[in-house]
Amino acid sequence: MRSRLLLCSVTAGLGLSTVATPTRADQFHYNNVLVGTRAMGMGGAFAGIADDASGLYYNPGGLAFALSNDIQGSANAFYGKNTVYKKALGSTDFSEESSGSLTPFFGGLQKLDRYVEGLVAAFGVYYTDGDLKDQDTPIDRFQIGTTVIDRYHRTSNARAATYFAGAGLGYRVLNNLGIGFGLSYFNADELVQEFQYAKQSLRIKLSDGSTVDGWSILASNIRQHLAVYGMQPTLGVQVALPSGFTAGLTVKKIFVATQSLETASDISKTLVSDTQNNAATVSGPALTIASPIQNTVTKQVTESKNPVGDMPLEARVGVAWFASSSFVWSLDLSYHDGVTDADVKTDPNSVRAAYAKEAVVNLATGVEWYVTPTFPVRFGIFTNNDARPDVKKGTADAASGQTCSQSLDYYKKYCAQPDHVDYYGGSLFIAWVQPNSQIAAGITLQSGNGKAQKLGDDAVQEVKSNQYTFAFSATHNM
Amino acid sequence: MAGMLRFFCLVVTATILMPIGSRSARAAHVEAKKDGVEVYADATNKSQVLTTLKSGEAVVATERKGMFWAIKTADGKDGYVSVLVVKHKPDSDGTIANAIKAASKEGRPEGDGSDARARSAVMGVRGLAEDDNMANASNVRPNLRAVYRMEDKPVADRKIDELGQSVLKEIAGKASAPTPAPGK
């Protein structure tokens, strides 16, 4: 009994379930965005500045203060991410790595003073996150408790991107006040394909009392595709204060138009007896299996029409100080509200549980310093907190029936919780500025600590994650 | 410093170059085209003839006066020769031309000029809206290729001589033609 349960829980916990956990990219992290040649060097603290094409994202009110028409784009960004779940598999750490390249941003700004004094238009196409994962984890012979797994092999391929395309207008209402509005089309797309294979050798005790050596083999193939489409209106305001200060406020929210999550999975559980005494390594405990030996194959195709639910509202407040023509400092505080969902409470396997988000507050601050008129250095630090709830540690009590498998209540509270990793990050960029153009290159680093429950039970692993991104960007003024 | 340098220069100049002459703005020479070129006391062939020049004889010429060159004879006298009977020889000893040429060739980047040097010359001003002001000429990227093409097309001496001869021929033609009524 116990062994079987263990076997199930092991295999289930190793990610084998009908729901592949959503791509850990950063639907749940809001502050790792490489939008804007200047903004990305300043940690993304740009709501008080926002006077170029990237203003559409940070604060359309800032567009009204643009100095000139511009076109900008991040030509390329290369990133790498490494996440370690400590001691997830017995005493072995479980690592996930991903890397890739993406094109975070392309946008343009046009001053329309010729038609309406003080009017500015902007457009932008940007990726707020993207992930390409190619994971291959083969492990031979490891032990969890008293269960010995001969071989475990998981491959996971995922691609995810969150993409906006939109346009906006900024208007200089007063000499020192700009307001702006933007509307963007939104698309989040995640495709995950996972294959898992686990082989456990054991002694099978048949109902007639005889024992036979064999293996239990679990194989699963899961494909999961999440697609969300929506529109995101943005309202922004920016005011110029005395002594070179500015303050900005932006509010935006994604309204989901359609969303769907398609899952297709094939899971097969096979018990094989080693009738030919073929090197079956009998190391596991005896397992009583009803005769005849049964093998099962489950096929499942589901489609959920409301997997994600609502998207959070975002509010961002920023101040900036234009100390001189060669030095700017800026500070942003952003708030995303939480998305709770009734389904979570009633159905523990509800897909929504996987996408539930809590309110998050993030801070970013950055400086731009022109060392020479041609070479500015940009530096920023920021937080990137996780929108998923904290992982709570439960104390299982088999006697009172409070365990993951025995109590739904306990399961919902303490088992199979999503990861929670809070990051701190910094960015450092240098640019080469010419009178009509500039190119910038630099690096953004994030480091995070947190907790996870990768095994689907109530065991909690420490998580350490690091991410680096190299980015290039160019701006041309006209 | 200026005095020292001047002295030094005078010495060097004297040994290397033809005498520049401290009074005239330039050192150009005219060369008699034939024997017996008259040097007049004034800018008119009705004035006294000071001396004559042999064919090929060169004198320093300064300014034009009417149809005459103001010249200095070998013994330092001021006189005038008709422009129609002398050949002009500008004092281009080539050294300055070469100095400037070297300066420009040296500064020219390899290839088509699109290297750091040329890029560092990208000009313009951020933040101006367009208008039809000529001042926008400051705001464009220099077309250095066109500049290099200017540098690479020197006019052959031969062509300059040809033109000079055509011009002189035209003058001679007009001079011998009946004088037209005075115009503007």
Added chain:
Amino acid sequence: MMILDSHVRRRRNMLICTASLMAAAACTMKTHGTDSAEKAAEQSMTPEQRAIFEDYRMEVEVGRNMAGRLLGYYGVVEDPKLVGYVNQIGSYVASYGDYPERRYMFAVLKHESVNAFACPGGYILVTMGALRNANSEAELAAVLGHEVAHVGKRHMYDALKKMKQKDIDEASAKKRAAIDKDPYLKMRQRPETDSASAAGSRLATYLTGKAGVGLSIMAAAAAGMQMITEKGLDKDLEYEADQEGVKYAIRAGYEPRAMMAFLKRLEDHSAKKVKNLEKTHPPMKERRDQLAKVLLSLKAEDIIGADGQERFKKVKAIFPVPEAG
């Protein structure tokens, strides 16, 4: 502000001296120069001579930059016959000038305004509009002579060198006037890359490997552009260029009254073009008065000059079609 002859002569003597030393070491050997020969020549220079040579190099750099901007902005006429003709006339007139040892290079700009630009280093640009306004080769020669005089006497370059940094900053500040008027935009401006900051200069030197290059040339070129397109030189310098240029053309054998005719025709045809020209040049009437004085001193009424009509008509036939606007 007049440039005194003796001042000119002294500089010129120094320059000839310097250059001749260099020539003695290297120039007679080459037209394009070999690196080692040039290096030898450079090494044989005293600091003063080197300074003068560097000054010429600077002049060429600034002039290139300015000429490049004008060529970039107006566009350049490519027709080799036309350009070759202008070069031929210009070089011919320059050979009768006071500075025949310099290099004078000519290009034709694709613009219908009547104008000509003399950039330091000998880069002379004349517009199609100016060519069209000319009725004869003599008139063209007079216009080119004017520019040749500017170059030979280094009017522009000397003016730039006399400009203090403050003036250069003022010149670039004027360019940003539209934004300077608006305090909330002005505060967002990033530093002007044309201005020569000490650190930037050092960095530019490090990157380009050449001393004194980079930002200070850009600053000078920017100020030069301002002068050439907006402010204009001191009017005394313009008179001098008028008069000297006419002298060169007359010495070269051209009809002495050509410049007068050119200016008069311009005045008669287009008040707008005159207004444009008078932004950077003295008023027409005064120019013609000053010219008349010079012609008198040269006994121009006795001079028979060439028109070059035959050649000019042939070239006129290949003028490109005027661009619209």
